Amino acid sequence: MGWNDANGEGKTGRDDYFSLSPNTTKLIHILLKAGEEPISYWTHYIPLSNGKGRSVICPGRDTCPACASGKYKTSRKHSFNIYDHDSKTVKILEMGNTVIQQLGLIGDQFECKAKGWSDIDISIRRIGQGLETQYVVIPVPVKNKLDTTSLKLHNIENIKTPHSEQEISNIISGKASSEHSRAPIQKPTEEVVTPADINFPWDGKEGEEEQQQTSTNKSLPFGKYQGKTLEEVYTIDPSYVKWCSENIGDVSIKQEARRIISGEQDKQPVRAGDEKLILINKIQEILNLDKRYQGKFDVIIGKMKEATQSPTFPNGKTLLTDYSMDELNKLLLLVQ
Numbered sequence: 206m207g208w209n210d211a212n213g214e215g216k217t218g219r220d221d222y223f224s225l226s227p228n229t230t231k232l233i234h235i236l237l238k239a240g241e242e243p244i245s246y247w248t249h250y251i252p253l254s255n256g257k258g259r260s261v262i263c264p265g266r267d268t269c270p271a272c273a274s275g276k277y278k279t280s281r282k283h284s285f286n287i288y289d290h291d292s293k294t295v296k297i298l299e300m301g302n303t304v305i306q307q308l309g310l311i312g313d314q315f316e317c318k319a320k321g322w323s324d325i326d327i328s329i330r331r332i333g334q335g336l337e338t339q340y341v342v343i344p345v346p347v348k349n350k351l352d353t354t355s356l357k358l359h360n361i362e363n364i365k366t367p368h369s370e371q372e373i374s375n376i377i378s379g380k381a382s383s384e385h386s387r388a389p390i391q392k393p394t395e396e397v398v399t400p401a402d403i404n405f406p407w408d409g410k411e412g413e414e415e416q417q418q419t420s421t422n423k424s425l426p427f428g429k430y431q432g433k434t435l436e437e438v439y440t441i442d443p444s445y446v447k448w449c450s451e452n453i454g455d456v457s458i459k460q461e462a463r464r465i466i467s468g469e470q471d472k473q474p475v476r477a478g479d480e481k482l483i484l485i486n487k488i489q490e491i492l493n494l495d496k497r498y499q500g501k502f503d504v505i506i507g508k509m510k511e512a513t514q515s516p517t518f519p520n521g522k523t524l525l526t527d528y529s530m531d532e533l534n535k536l537l538l539l540v541q
Contacts, residue, residue: 221359223289223296227338228482230330230526234351235308235322236286236295236358242318243283243305244361250278251376259376264367270374284365286358288351290326297359300340304329307342314502315344323350330525332486337447341489343509344502425449425458435461484533485525491540498540512536 225231237243247263249271263269263279271277283305287298308327312318315325325344332339368376425431430438430445435458439446443466450462492498498505510521512535513528522528528536 221297223287223298225329225331225340227331227334230328232290232326232328232345233296233298234288234290234326234347235298235317236288236353236356237317237322239319239321241285243285244365245281245283246365246367248280248282249373250280251373253376254379261368261373261376262365264370264373268370270370270377274377284361286361287327288353288356295356295358297361297364304340304342307340310499311342311344311502323347323353330489332489335444337444339451341493343505346506435465439465481530481533484530484537485528488525488533488537488540491537495540508536508539512539 223231223233249261249263249269250258251261251271252258261271263272266272272279281302282299283301284297284299287296288294289296309318311325311327312322317325324347326347328343328345330341330343332341424434425438430442435446435449446462446465449458450466451459492505506521509525513522513532522532525533525536
């Protein structure tokens with residue numbers, strides 16, 4: 206479990222989990238102590254006959270009925286306590302590998318893993334929804350240090366205990382009642398794959414989101430559209446090509462997916478209310494993909510401050526959604 210993991214009965218309800226609506230930004234404070242790491246586990250999403258589904262925590266490949274079937278979606282998850290500045294309450298942040306890796310880089314940059322997270326907050330933005338969901342995290346210097354001594358933390362180790370073999374079998378067969386649900390009932394918001402698609406290791410050192418694929422042509426060598434070209438897939442499932450453009454390790458596939466998506470976007474007229482979001486997305490893509498900024502969060506913050514410094518905001522703005530169009534255009538010029 207922990208940062209490197211991303212390369213029992215719980216009474217906790219959904220209100221105790223941190224949530225973020227599409228295209229919104231929140232400020233949080235990580236409540237991990239020095240040397241403490243996230244709780245990590247594998248989950249399976251099991252559809253039910255009523256159209257809903259159950260998320261279960263895998264007890265291990267050797268004993269898990271969901272693993273044995275090979276047909277249920279699998280995802281690596283990580284949880285820890287955070288303070289939500291918006292609601293002023295302690296929440297459980299449960300995320301996949303992508304967000305945890307970004308936070309891990311920030312932890313390395315600011316030595317938070319060894320010294321604790323007291324000096325920085327985290328601005329986290331959600332873009333899109335469903336399979337198109339993306340998260341962007343940026344460190345923000347703390348203005349007023351949070352007194353954590355009186356905060357009541359959730360006992361995540363007790364909440365995130367694996368389901369038993371019998372529990373999972375009952376859920377698959379439809380015998381389990383909803384009142385015994387422990388894991389949140391929630392459909393996956395990110396693209397996941399099954400063990401039948403990719404043989405990922407179970408030692409926690411590599412998850413489905415970081416699988417490296419190799420390809421000598423534009424046909425997909427894996428997954429449910431194996432053998433089809435990305436152009437063919439785009440005509441029947443554009444969201445899958447979108448996922449490939451963001452998550453596949455094979456550079457040639459990722460670039461081809463982005464070329465297809467970019468070409469289709471160029472054909473679409475821009476609506477009046479979309480200009481700001483498009484500009485924000487363009488800036489965030491540069492900050493995420495350009496090697497000049499990867500892991501260099503002090504450089505990113507410097508650029509953001511330079512673009513918004515004014516008598517009203519002498520230290521610059523830290524949330525892109527607060528920027529004016531002029532400030533966003535200035536920031537775009539600074540990061541290009």
